[in-house]
Amino acid sequence: MKKTVLVTGGNGQLGQCIQSIANQFPSLHFLFVDKDILDITNEKDVLDFFEAHHIHWCINCAAYTAVDHAEENQELALQVNVVGARNIANACQRNGSKLIQISTDFVFDGKSSNPYKETDRVNPLGVYGLTKLNGEVEVKKNCPSYFIVRTSWLYSEFGNNFMKTMLRLGSEKTQLSVVNDQIGSPTYAIDLAEALIQIIQLDTDNYGIYHYSNHGQISWFDFAKTIFELTNNDLSLNPILSKDYATLAERPKYSVLDTSKITDEFALKIPFWKDSLANALSKVK
Numbered sequence: 001m002k003k004t005v006l007v008t009g010g011n012g013q014l015g016q017c018i019q020s021i022a023n024q025f026p027s028l029h030f031l032f033v034d035k036d037i038l039d040i041t042n043e044k045d046v047l048d049f050f051e052a053h054h055i056h057w058c059i060n061c062a063a064y065t066a067v068d069h070a071e072e073n074q075e076l077a078l079q080v081n082v083v084g085a086r087n088i089a090n091a092c093q094r095n096g097s098k099l100i101q102i103s104t105d106f107v108f109d110g111k112s113s114n115p116y117k118e119t120d121r122v123n124p125l126g127v128y129g130l131t132k133l134n135g136e137v138e139v140k141k142n143c144p145s146y147f148i149v150r151t152s153w154l155y156s157e158f159g160n161n162f163m164k165t166m167l168r169l170g171s172e173k174t175q176l177s178v179v180n181d182q183i184g185s186p187t188y189a190i191d192l193a194e195a196l197i198q199i200i201q202l203d204t205d206n207y208g209i210y211h212y213s214n215h216g217q218i219s220w221f222d223f224a225k226t227i228f229e230l231t232n233n234d235l236s237l238n239p240i241l242s243k244d245y246a247t248l249a250e251r252p253k254y255s256v257l258d259t260s261k262i263t264d265e266f267a268l269k270i271p272f273w274k275d276s277l278a279n280a281l282s283k284v285k
C-alpha cells in the first residue's frame with residue numbers, strides 16, 4: 001500500500017521542490033496543500049483534514065518566513081509558526097501520523113564559532129526565530145513521533161530566495177554591496193527535499209531534532225560572488241558589514257549547522273554547497 005504524505009505550505013519554496021521530485025517516488029502518494037486549502041492556524045480544519053485523509057506522514061513546510069516583517073507582525077508569525085505547528089502536531093498525534101517539522105538555524109544566536117549541534121543552546125535573536133523555536137516546543141510536546149529538521153539559507157529555482165534575488169539584481173545593476181560578516185551554509189532546497197523523502201522511506205523511529213544544510217561555510221558575499229562567477233556576470237561586488245546594512249531583525253553572525261547526526265542516521269550523502277549551486281543555476285537558465 002502506498003504511504004500518503006501530506007505537505008503543508010505546498011506552494012512555498014520547499015513545497016514546490018518536493019512537488020518537483022515527487023513522481024520519482026512511486027511508493028509514496030503526496031498530497032500538497034497550501035493555506036487556500038488548509039490554513040494550519042485553524043485547529044478544526046486541520047483535524048477535519050487529517051480525519052478525512054489517511055495520512056502516514058506530514059511534512060510541515062507551512063510557515064511565516066518573512067524574517068523582518070515578523071518583527072512588526074508578531075501575532076501572525078506566532079499564529080502560523082507556533083499555533084499552526086501545534087495544530088499539525090496534535091492532528092498527527094491523534095491520527096497516528098509521523099511528523100517532519102521544518103525549522104531553522106535562526107533558533108541560534110550566532111555567538112558560536114563551531115557548527116551548531118542539535119543539543120546546543122538555543123537563543124533566537126528575533127521574532128521569526130523565536131516563533132520557530134516555540135513551534136519546535138509545541139511539536140515535541142504534542143506529537144512524540146516527530147522529526148524536527150533545522151535547515152539554513154534555503155534557495156532553489158522556486159519561490160523567493162537569495163540566489164534568485166542576485167540573478168535579478170545582476171541583470172539590473174552594475175554594482176552591488178553584500179554583507180560579508182554573516183557566515184552560514186546555503187542549502188539547495190531540492191537536496192533538502194530528497195533528504196526528507198529519504199527519512200520517510202527509511203521509516204525509523206529515531207525521532208528527534210536533526211540539522212540539514214549543504215556542506216561548507218561561507219558568507220552571503222561569498223555566495224553572491226560565486227553566483228555571479230558561475231553565471232559569467234562581471235558586476236562589481238562590494239563586501240559590507242551587517243552594521244552598514246540595516247534590517248529590522250538581527251541575524252546570527254554564524255549559523256553553520258553540524259549535519260553529522262542526520263548523515264549518520266539516514267545514510268545521507270550531503271552535497272557541497274558550490275556543486276549544488278551550479279546544479280540549481282543550471283535549472284534557472
Ligand SMILES: NC(=O)c1ccc[n+]([C@@H]2O[C@H](COP(=O)([O-])OP(=O)(O)OC[C@H]3O[C@@H](n4cnc5c(N)ncnc54)[C@H](OP(=O)(O)O)[C@@H]3O)[C@@H](O)[C@H]2O)c1
Binds near residue numbers: 009015
Ligand atoms: N527560506 C529559508 O531560507 C529557510 C531557512 C531555514 C529554514 N526555513 C524553513 O523552511 C520551511 C520552508 O521554507 P520556504 O522557504 O519554503 O518558505 P516559503 O516559501 O515562505 O513557504 C511557506 C509556505 O507556507 C504558506 N503558509 C503561510 N501561512 C500559512 C498558513 N496559515 N497555513 C498554511 N500555509 C501557510 C505560505 O503561503 P503564502 O506564501 O501564501 O503566505 C507558503 O506557501 C519553513 O519552515 C521555514 O521556516 C527556511
